[in-house]
Each structure stands twice: as structure tokens, then as C-alpha cells.
Amino acid sequence: MIIGLDVGGTHADVVLLGTEGLVASAKVPTDANDLFHTVLRGLEEITAGVPPETINRIVLSTTLTTNAIVQGQVPPVGMIVSGGPGIDPALFRTNEHYFTVGGAIDHRGRIVEAVDPRDIKTIAKRLRREGIRQVGVVGKFSVRNPVHEVEIARILGDEFDKIFLGHRVAGSLNFPRRIATTYLNAAVHPMHKQFFLAVQRSLNEKGLSVPIRILKADGGNMQFAASIDFPAQTILSGPAASVMGSLAFAPDEDEALVFDIGGTTTDMAILVNGVPLLDPAGIELGGFKTLIRALETHSIGMGGDSAVRVENGELKIGPERRGPAMAYGGPVPTPTDAMFVLGLIRSGGREAAQAGISALAAQLGTTPEVAAERIFDGACRSIIDAAEAMVARVNSKPVYTVHEMLEGHTVKPRKILVLGGPALYFAHRLEEMSGYRVGVIPRWKVANAIGAALARTTCEVTVFADTERGIATAPEENYTENVGSRFSGEEAVQLAYRLLRDKAARLGGTAEAHEVEVVENLQFNMVRGFYTSGKNIRVRVQVKPGLIQDYDPVAGRLTD
């Protein structure tokens, strides 16, 4: 059986899935100051009375690293950055112990200027003196040639707990994002390692020896052992958990929107043929723009508990939440209270809701019922508008070939899947207003935990070949080989797939044929003078986000 656990802001959801479907589910309150205890309590509740040997998979999605970054509660780490000509790398400073050094690599990976080892030794001495245990090393164009990062790490030696190298965190070009991503990995490394070691140890004590897996922001998971090298990939896994939970009910050959409507916010995502769209750039969190793969999600400050007020005669809903709905003892009227007045919800303090909405109605000079209609419609309208703007944004992303420009795919969702507390009540009106078919995700209360439980292991590999320089390299995989002038685009794809399978296995997955795809495949003849001197090949392949195959039937039974 599988355990999926998702820690949210107010509570943690946990499910136990078996071949027969959802076996058990539980909810425990989140103690933000003691996530370890929260996770353990969740796991204890769900495994009570369950023989440990029947559990063969445990997937956790936590807010541990996200919270630490947002609240700035990370230990000091060292950053050594080799920029070369261009924008002054000092402008990309991430933290206090941030040092820029010499050395330069150009866009094709050729060394322009060497690193001075004396600079590195001086910095190393200083970092040690200040008690720094984690160091990030990043060079411009290190994904074209990591030699300077490797050289700096060699000079730093084994006197630090962990050294993160920029070319290992992501294969794409973006020096400032590579710096931020490397920094975040270094910064969350100690707490991530300590936390999950402790969880694993506690589980072992209960006889649960299966290695734990951790959910990533791209809706995939990785085994704890592998996550030590990429701990920052676990940030912002929460929205991904819900989206993955909706996948089992998404149309296979169509496009759909997913709305996770909560108390404070509504998170939205786009599914194309049952696969969630990925953000082409990377996560932005706590002021850092990163290369961390994530699902394309958008969040707006609109939910069942959004504060409603009248300003200058106009109705304002959200974005802030001041507490629960008045019907549940909250201080200000909310869309939930409007739904009480409209008779959509019945269980709770209808009088308090009525009083709150009546006060607003008086300010608007109308009846409570009309005011409630307007609040409810306003909330639905802003969710639909935000979703349409998100689709428009996705469709207006620049492309770089004539073919994509003229034949490129345009996303046109026809269905909305909703989940979350107030989702059930919103569904009908969303359908009337948008003209989309709206479906409520079954088991929506624990869809996030189900999503974590059933997510497959995802990963990505970038291969870059330059036959004039005679190299093919996959920087993230620490892979370089010498290739001849006949090395082809097809061979590059084969190489990428081979590396992808190895990587997936390392992370705890499979990379089977139906799970993988080529994301980018460009090949250029390099012409110097009037003859072709080589080929420049760029290939990116991935295991797409999706659900593990063995449990497809399980998902089908979740509707029971």
C-alpha cells in the first residue's frame, strides 16, 4: 500500500491507498514550529493497526524548505561566483558570504580567463573561520563547461559538509537563476537532511523500512537519498500535490483547468492531455528567481474566506483573509457567508452570516440576497478572469522558430476541475459563468495527499553537443564524452534518453517509454567561412509529471 502525506498551512492530510482504492485518510493540525511532529503524527494516525510490511511506498510533501526560505530562517552559507564579462555578478548577491572571483567561460564553453587558485584559498580560509559548512559554487556558462566550478570545488577540498555546483542543479542557461538555485540548495541542505533523516529513523523504529520519497514542485517525487543533492527541489510542492491529485480525473485527450479553491487563495493549473503544464523558467520564491522545475501554477487571493467590504460604494472581495466566515465565528463577511444567505450552504451559523451580509447590503443600498448574489458572482468572476489571463499568458509565450510561430499549439481548455473546501459550492456558478464544463474532483478533501501518493518520479536531462569542439555533455549528470564530427542529433537524443533512464533509476523511478518525451531538439550547422565546421546540438528530455502506472486502477476506484 501507499502512504501520501501533504503538509498544508493549517493541517496535514494523509491517505493510505491500496489496490482496492482509498483505505484510510486522516487530517492532523499543522504545527508550523514543529513540522517533524506534524509529519510523524500524520504517519502514526494512518498506520495505526496497519502491518508495516504491507506499506511499499511513502511520499511526503512538506512546507519545511518553503517556510524556511520565506521566513529567512536558513543558516549562513558561502557562495563563490565566477562571472567574467557581462553584468556585474556582485548584483546577483544572494546572501552575506557571497564572493565574486575571476575566471570566464564563453557561450560555447571555451575558457576565456582562468580562475586564480589563490583567490579561492583565501575565501575558503575565511569561510572556515566563520564556521560556514555549506558552499555553493557557480560560474557563468558552467553548463557549457563546468571546469571552473569543478576546479574551485577541488581547491575547497573536503573541509565543508557539502559543496553545491551550479552546473548540477539545472541544465538551462540563466546565470543569475543558477546562482539563486545553488544558494537555496546550500541553504536548505542541513535542515532538509536532518529532518528527513529523523523521519526515516522514526519510521524504521516502527518497522517501516521502505525508503521515503519527497514530492517536488514539478509534481514528481524523488527518493530521500537522492534529494540530498537537490533539496531545494522540494520547495513549493504543495500546489503540485493538489494538481497531481486531480490528474486521475482529468480527460486524457483534452485540455482542462484545475482550480484548488481554498479559504484564502485559489491556485490554478492547466492540464494538456492529462499532463500538467510546466513553468518554462522556474520557481520564484522569497525574492529568488530560480531554475527549479515547477508546474505552471497561478495563485490569486480569492477563496471562501476572503474578506468582503464596501469601499466608495463598490464591493471589494479579498485578497486578504481576516479569519473564517462569520457563519463560523469570523470577524468579517466572506463569500462563504454569501453562500449561506443564498441557501447554498446550510450547516452553520446562518444568522451571523445573514447579519454580516445585511450590513454590506445596507451600504450598497440593496437587499441581502442581491448583495449575496453580487459577492458570490464577483468571487466566481475573478477566478474565471484570472484563469483566462493565465491561459492567455501561456499562449503568448515567445517561440523562436517560424514553424512554432505559425503552427504552434494554442491551449484552449474546455473543462474545469475544482477541488478544495468551498469548491463544491462554486462549481455550478463557475459552469454557468464560464461556459466550461465544471467537474468536482472526487475525494477532493484529500486530493493533495492522493496526488503526493501516486505521483511518479520525474526528472529532466539536457544534452549539449558541439562537434567542432568534439564534445557531448550533460552537465547536470556530470557527463562528458568526446564525439566525432558525425555525431548526430539522433545520437544526442539516444544519449539523453539513456542518461534520463539512469537518472530516473537513481531518483527511484523508471522512465518508461510512455512517461518520457523530447522537450527540445535543435540542431544547427556551424558554418565558418563557407564550409560547415560542425554541428551545435541541444536536446532536452524529461519524464513528464504523471501518476504511477501500477496504480491507475486505484485512481479509478477513488470515486467510490
Place this chain on the structure above:
Amino acid sequence: MITARQKTGLVFFPAFDWAISPTHPEREERLLYTQDQVFEEGLFDIEGISEFKPDLVTVNDVQRVHFCVPDPWAVMTESHFISAGGAKTIGMAVMDKKVERGFALVRPPGHHAMRVVHGSRGFCAVNIEAIMIEFLRAAYKVRRVAIVDTDCHHGDGTQDIYWHDPDTLFISLHQDGRTLYPGTGFTNELGGPNATGMTINIPLPPHTGDEGFLSVMREAVLPILQEFKPELVVNSAGQDNHFSDPITNMNFSAQGYATLTDLLKPDICVLEGGYSIEGALPYVNVGLILALAGVDYSRVREPAYDPDRIRQPAMVTARIAETCKEVLSLWDQRQRLRDRAGEAGDLATRERTVFYDTDNIVERQKETVRVCRDCGGAWKVDSSSDRQKRILAVHIPRHACRACQQAGYDWFEQAPTDGFDRVFLQDRTKDQFRIKGLQPSGA
């Protein structure tokens, strides 16, 4: 976090699947390393720099500028529609105040494309700056526009398009036409009788370096712009003055290009040529974008940069100073020169041959312009190519006086359809394009 001082928009369209021919300088690979550099520097993440997806231009947009023979589809590929569309998208973003400045980093280029188009010349089929400018004039009522062409080759196409337009100041800095394609762009090319002085050519000797380019900007271009007071400054931002460019002979650097941009403060830049695809373009484009956005560019440097090796010879410096003096003097005399160019109501004619080097076509033109002191003057071009196509192109300018409108219509109506494959009327007062012709398209 880095923040742009000026909100800056970019259209990046490298057309990775389009080439004139496999080993042509204008090929798929041209902006590959520029893309690498721009992405790696993280320019699109700078607060205040945003990327726009280009729209395609319409045939109407093209026909506001060009007379394509026999029609736009015959001379344009999809990539031209997108490249011109990229310029248009940036122009709209600036006019709509989404951004303060913009840069269309697109290919193929356009500044060698003239009014009449029988094919491609100098790697260009249609003039992407002119298509953008005439769209902005039609849609946003912009009137006074200055184009500063800093490509190493004379912008003879843009010059031809605006030869008779008193509202468009065209300034071209380029390597001396006696030493480089297209062999034109001398100081005495000043514009037609209705716009004399509005075309300004500043030919520069081979080996002109940072010092020379920047002194021309400070001594000639900026003072002239200040006097002209354009509503919009467009920079045809060719990058082939770079010391490493394989098909030119200049000594300009990435720092030089960035500083030039900083001085010129163009509203809109449009990429033109530049064929040092590894050694120059990545660095010149990064410098140019940073300068436009008002972000520190002082550390942008190409690997092969060696100030001593590309220092400008003293003789060159002296020649440039003389040229600037001459240009300024002609600019000061422009009203007198225009008055002397003809009497109102006269018909001025010229004949010439245009060679389309990319497509190997020879065109003969006979141009007639009505000398007018009230507007830009109606004109017509009788054009035939060695491909047996003969057309008559009639143009009525945007703010045409009644007499010039009448002249234009008379020419169009009275042209014999049996003498021409097509007779075109470009009536800019009505934003209309009309075609008379017996033979169907493609005949």
C-alpha cells in the same frame, strides 16, 4: 535585484528554422549565440525588461510602404512577415506606453529593401523599420520620425523609401560606399526636391573605431536630432561595424555600441546586419539591451577585445571630423537647397538601375515626382525588371495637398493597362492600396 531605469521591451525572434541558403551569413545559426548570451545573462529576468511575442504583419501593413512585384507573397517568406511583425509589435508596445523603449531582435533584416520590390537585395526583402513606422503613423498619428541607421552598410532601402518625405529624417552612418556594398551613401545624397536635407549620409573610412563613431554621434547626429525634434527616434541597429565582422572593415566594439545607444537614446531599435555571430553579436546585443534599459553595461566586453589593436588611425579621425563639418553645413543649408531644387508644380524625373544581389535581378526605374511646397509631393515609378515584369507605382503621401492627390489619381487612372503588368496606387491619405492589371497574380 536589478531594475531597469527605462522600462524596455524586447521581441526576440531568431528564426531558428529559416535561412537564405545553408552557408549564407543570414542563416539559422546567426542569433544562436546571442540567444545563449542573452539567456545566460538573465536579461529577461531584469525588473522592467519584458519579452513580447511578435505578431505577423498584414499585407496592408506591407503595402503601406512597398510595391511588391507582382504581390507580397511572391517576394516574402513567412519569416519576413514575422520579422516585420516583431518590429511592429515593439512599436506598438512603445506607443501604448507598455514600455518606454523597445528592441526588435529579429531576422531577416530589411534596410536594403526599397519602395519597389522585385526580390531580395542585401539579404532584405521588405523594409521592416519602414513597415513599422508607417503602421505607427497610420494607427497613432505619429508625424515626425527620425531613423538613425548604424549598420555598417548604407541603408539605401530606407533612404529610397523616405527620399521624398519631409517628415522623416534619415541619417545613415556607414562604411564609405567606395569600399563596401551597396556602394552608395555619399554626403551629396540629400533627398528629393520636396525633402532636400532630410536624408543625411555620413560615410566613414574603413577602420573607424569607438572614437570615430561616438564623435559623429556627439558632433553631428545629436545636434541635428535636437533641431529636428522628432516624436520618435528609430535606430536601425546593425552590428556589423564590429571589429570582428567578417564582411566589413570597421573597428567598433561592444562597449562602443552600448555607449552609442546610451547617447542616442532611441525609442525603438531594430536589428539589421551583423555577421560576427560568435565574437560580436552576443556581446553587442547584451550591451545594447542594457544601455536601452539603463542598466550598467560597463563590464560588457567581447573576449577578443584589445583596445590597442583596434585603435582608430589619426588619418581616419581627421577625415571623420571633415565629414561631420560638411554634413552639418549641408544640414544648415537645407532650406536653401530645397528652394533651389525646383519650382512648385514642376515634375522632376530621375532614372536609375537597381540591382538585387541576393536574387540576381536587375531593375530599371524611371521616377517622376511633383515638386510641391505644400506636401511631400505625389510621385510615380515606372519599373521594369529583366524578369519581364513592368509596373507603375503611384504614391500619394500622407498629408498630400489637393493638387498632389489629383496628380496621383490622374497618373493611376490614365496609365495604360496594356503597357504594365500592374498599376499600383498607394493613397496614404486614405490608407488605401489599389491595383489595376490585366494578368492574374503569378502570371
